Amino acid sequence: xxxxxxxxxxxxxxxVPGVRLGITEAGIRKAGRKDLTVLLLDDGAAVGGVFxxxxxxxxxxxxxxxxxxxxxxxxxxxxxxxxxxxxxxGTGEEGxxxxxxxxxxxxxxxxxxxxxxxxxxxGVIMEPLPVERxxxxxxxxLADAAPSAAQWxxxxxxxxxxxxxxxxxxxxxxxxxxxxxxxxxxKGAGMIRPNMATMLGFVATDAAIAPxxxxxxxxxxxDASFNRISVDGDTSTNDSFxxxxxxxxxxxxxxxxxxxxxxxxxxAMTGVARQLAQAIVRDGEGATKFVTLRIEGGRDAxxxxxxxxxxxxxxLVKTAFFxxxxxxxxxLAAVGYAGIADLDQTKIDLYLDDVPVxxxxxxxxxxxxxxxxxxxxxxxxxxxxxxxxxxxxxTLWTCDLSHDYVSINAxxxx
Amino acid sequence: xxxxxxxxxxxxxxxVPGVRLGITEAGIRKAGRKDLTVLLLDDGAAVGGVFxxxxxxxxxxxxxxxxxxxxxxxxxxxxxxxxxxxxxxGTGEEGxxxxxxxxxxxxxxxxxxxxxxxxxxxGVIMEPLPVERxxxxxxxxLADAAPSAAQWxxxxxxxxxxxxxxxxxxxxxxxxxxxxxxxxxxKGAGMIRPNMATMLGFVATDAAIAPxxxxxxxxxxxDASFNRISVDGDTSTNDSFxxxxxxxxxxxxxxxxxxxxxxxxxxAMTGVARQLAQAIVRDGEGATKFVTLRIEGGRDAxxxxxxxxxxxxxxLVKTAFFxxxxxxxxxLAAVGYAGIADLDQTKIDLYLDDVPVxxxxxxxxxxxxxxxxxxxxxxxxxxxxxxxxxxxxxTLWTCDLSHDYVSINAxxxx
Numbered sequence: 001x002x003x004x005x006x007x008x009x010x011x012x013x014x015x016v017p018g019v020r021l022g023i024t025e026a027g028i029r030k031a032g033r034k035d036l037t038v039l040l041l042d043d044g045a046a047v048g049g050v051f052x053x054x055x056x057x058x059x060x061x062x063x064x065x066x067x068x069x070x071x072x073x074x075x076x077x078x079x080x081x082x083x084x085x086x087x088x089x090g091t092g093e094e095g096x097x098x099x100x101x102x103x104x105x106x107x108x109x110x111x112x113x114x115x116x117x118x119x120x121x122x123g124v125i126m127e128p129l130p131v132e133r134x135x136x137x138x139x140x141x142l143a144d145a146a147p148s149a150a151q152w153x154x155x156x157x158x159x160x161x162x163x164x165x166x167x168x169x170x171x172x173x174x175x176x177x178x179x180x181x182x183x184x185x186x187k188g189a190g191m192i193r194p195n196m197a198t199m200l201g202f203v204a205t206d207a208a209i210a211p212x213x214x215x216x217x218x219x220x221x222x223d224a225s226f227n228r229i230s231v232d233g234d235t236s237t238n239d240s241f242x243x244x245x246x247x248x249x250x251x252x253x254x255x256x257x258x259x260x261x262x263x264x265x266x267x268a269m270t271g272v273a274r275q276l277a278q279a280i281v282r283d284g285e286g287a288t289k290f291v292t293l294r295i296e297g298g299r300d301a302x303x304x305x306x307x308x309x310x311x312x313x314x315x316l317v318k319t320a321f322f323x324x325x326x327x328x329x330x331x332l333a334a335v336g337y338a339g340i341a342d343l344d345q346t347k348i349d350l351y352l353d354d355v356p357v358x359x360x361x362x363x364x365x366x367x368x369x370x371x372x373x374x375x376x377x378x379x380x381x382x383x384x385x386x387x388x389x390x391x392x393x394x395t396l397w398t399c400d401l402s403h404d405y406v407s408i409n410a411x412x413x414x
Numbered sequence: 415x416x417x418x419x420x421x422x423x424x425x426x427x428x429x430v431p432g433v434r435l436g437i438t439e440a441g442i443r444k445a446g447r448k449d450l451t452v453l454l455l456d457d458g459a460a461v462g463g464v465f466x467x468x469x470x471x472x473x474x475x476x477x478x479x480x481x482x483x484x485x486x487x488x489x490x491x492x493x494x495x496x497x498x499x500x501x502x503x504g505t506g507e508e509g510x511x512x513x514x515x516x517x518x519x520x521x522x523x524x525x526x527x528x529x530x531x532x533x534x535x536x537g538v539i540m541e542p543l544p545v546e547r548x549x550x551x552x553x554x555x556l557a558d559a560a561p562s563a564a565q566w567x568x569x570x571x572x573x574x575x576x577x578x579x580x581x582x583x584x585x586x587x588x589x590x591x592x593x594x595x596x597x598x599x600x601k602g603a604g605m606i607r608p609n610m611a612t613m614l615g616f617v618a619t620d621a622a623i624a625p626x627x628x629x630x631x632x633x634x635x636x637d638a639s640f641n642r643i644s645v646d647g648d649t650s651t652n653d654s655f656x657x658x659x660x661x662x663x664x665x666x667x668x669x670x671x672x673x674x675x676x677x678x679x680x681x682a683m684t685g686v687a688r689q690l691a692q693a694i695v696r697d698g699e700g701a702t703k704f705v706t707l708r709i710e711g712g713r714d715a716x717x718x719x720x721x722x723x724x725x726x727x728x729x730l731v732k733t734a735f736f737x738x739x740x741x742x743x744x745x746l747a748a749v750g751y752a753g754i755a756d757l758d759q760t761k762i763d764l765y766l767d768d769v770p771v772x773x774x775x776x777x778x779x780x781x782x783x784x785x786x787x788x789x790x791x792x793x794x795x796x797x798x799x800x801x802x803x804x805x806x807x808x809t810l811w812t813c814d815l816s817h818d819y820v821s822i823n824a825x826x827x828x
Binding site: 057087320322325341344361402405 | 467468469470471501503504505506508538539540650651727729730733734736737739742743744746747749750751754755757758759760762772774775776777815816817819820821823824
């Protein structure tokens with residue numbers, strides 16, 4: 001049961017001129033399930049990407065990094081290929097060869113160079129990728145390729161593994177008198193995906209942006225969205241986030257992210273990326289609550305994040321969320337062990353939504369447990385901590401830890 | 415259900431000459447439950463202690479640190495007072511005043527200085543300590559004081575909160591022709607204790623040791639025992655570990671921990687401290703498995719610990735332990751995100767007990783899933799990871815994450 005995450009409304013989706021999507025069933029995963037998706041980009045598109053920090057990263061992540069670094073700017077990335085059913089992680093040299101063979105096969109069909117293709121895999125770890133079946137499915141995926149909004153929805157479905165809801169969002173803004181579209185898809189029901197070890201996100205726009213800006217743009221968007229979520233703190237082997245700009249909107253090309261139009265586009269794309277990232281938390285394994293952690297009063301954003309992650313990763317806090325139990329000590333204890341060496345506990349304030357719970361490190365004199373419980377019984381609420389050390393702040397989105405989390409992860413392979 | 419942790423056999427316990435223990439019911443916790451324990455030390459005893467790294471540390475921890483730093487060596491610590499039912503954490507200045515008043519009251523009854531008393535509390539966080547009831551119970555605790563083995567067992571029971579088994583172990587060794595006794599007690603069913611937020615450990619010996627060695631000895635013992643366990647990664651506000659040497663065994667005083675007799679005593683005391691620490695994991699909330707994490711082939715012990723903690727704190731790995739599911743990817747993914755920046759995944763080997771599971775970062779060619787499952791179905795097993803980077807190693811003990819963990823922590827206060 002995803003938390004306040006409805007099935008996408010097709011009428012709310014907009015195609016992105018310059019992006020075609022093809023989806024097919026290659027028999028990689030299980031019968032009757034779409035498991036192979038391609039995104040085809042028109043000439044002129046620019047691409048940036050950020051990837052998992054896990055040192056045990058999957059073969060396709062390694063190949064993505066290589067190809068993004070190596071592709072000639074005048075050629076650019078022209079195709080993305082995504083399979084479910086197998087993560088191609090922990091597969092050694094053979095896995096790398098499979099990822100490269102996948103790119104070469106698609107490049108051959110499209111008459112482009114292999115380094116113009118980016119591969120993505122999600123599914124079981126440490127099993128060989130059924131690369132023959134994958135390659136055999138490519139012609140059908142290409143034959144299916146079309147730019148429509150319906151294809152974006154089908155692609156969102158095509159990259160799902162144990163997700164319960166397809167994740168796709170669109171937004172349109174005016175940019176220098178031109179209408180610009182932003183549409184993205186994501187998958188993942190946790191930072192960790194048991195055997196299905198991947199969070200994937202793809203956001204495309206038809207805005208014209210200087211190609212050199214795509215990489216910093218991808219980093220900014222990830223930092224404001226996918227890098228601000230946690231279901232249980234595990235970082236997968238395959239996490240990938242890709243930003244595409246096709247340049248077909250007719251706007252004057254954006255040459256600086258911090259100029260007014262660059263800022264407007266970044267903000268709108270951040271909005272879509274956040275919806276995609278938050279959808280992953282809402283669809284988190286066993287999640288029954290969507291919780292915003294807002295840490296204020298830090299010396300810098302990094303220490304606010306430390307505190308937010310300590311709270312988000314505490315099984316004790318997460319079970320209290322599940323129980324709607326405003327268990328003050330659990331949250332404050334997590335703040336205390338977050339790793340700020342000179343934290344002064346007598347400066348810490350804690351709020352649940354607008355209810356002041358703790359002040360100066362102790363129980364707020366006006367706090368009544370029923371007020372805290374009223375907030376925590378909601379399906380969405382905000383935990384706000386003020387560290388009383390400075391003016392920096394940061395925000396993280398997380399979910400609770402329920403019986404279903406244990407069931408899903410203990411019973412997953414049986 | 416504690417994992418392979420039987421109720422203590424009273425015949426296996428030995429009193430420590432120079433330590434008397436008194437236990438009573440002060441009405442701090444709930445009716446019919448012993449909740450107040452004192453340890454009284456003869457003149458000549460020396461004491462060292464290590465405490466939680468949590469910045470949000472409890473009032474008694476702050477007072478313990480003060481008193482250990484301030485007490486005159488010729489007077490020394492002469493009494494410890496431990497209450498359950500209330501952690502006196504997150505209680506601000508009032509909490510500090512209550513901890514000091516407790517020490518003053520006991521000092522007054524014993525005709526010693528307040529800084530010769532160390533206070534310990536475990537129980538609900540952020541509720542005022544019922545200090546009047548505690549102080550009113552002190553005379554009864556003193557009247558109960560006796561040095562017998564039976565009192566050690568009663569003290570182990572007296573400091574329990576949600577522990578299901580009292581934790582007390584003894585060992586005797588010969589040291590320079592003299593028999594030396596080591597006996598200790600601990601409490602805690604997790605690094606985190608929901609409202610009962612404390613791990614406490616006390617180890618006493620009658621060996622004569624130079625008082626200046628007690629503090630480094632406490633650190634060594636903690637590092638080899640209580641600092642090597644994790645139930646779920648939370649660090650409590652009250653964790654305390656105290657080492658006592660009464661000097662009554664008649665051995666030539668130990669003046670160096672690394673001389674032969676110092677080493678022999680350290681080793682024996684480490685054995686008792688480890689039993690106490692491991693008992694906490696065995697009695698971990700909802701634990702059904704006791705797992706040893708052995709990380710080898712690191713450049714230094716610190717990076718081995720990083721990897722061990724990443725595995726021990728991964729909810730995904732812990733649910734796989736619970737399910738007896740040898741889910742390779744989960745463990746290897748945790749190794750990958752442990753924070754070793756230049757880790758080479760192609761050098762990593764993984765074993766379950768003696769079954770080779772992964773070699774050079776990929777599935778071991780001989781590995782069969784039924785072999786891994788056979789190991790994981792045991793109530794105790796070892797996960798061994800070789801990082802292939804050096805000669806350092808380290809060991810951590812942990813448990814699984816079960817449905818009962820969620821139940822215990824979600825339902826705790828209701």
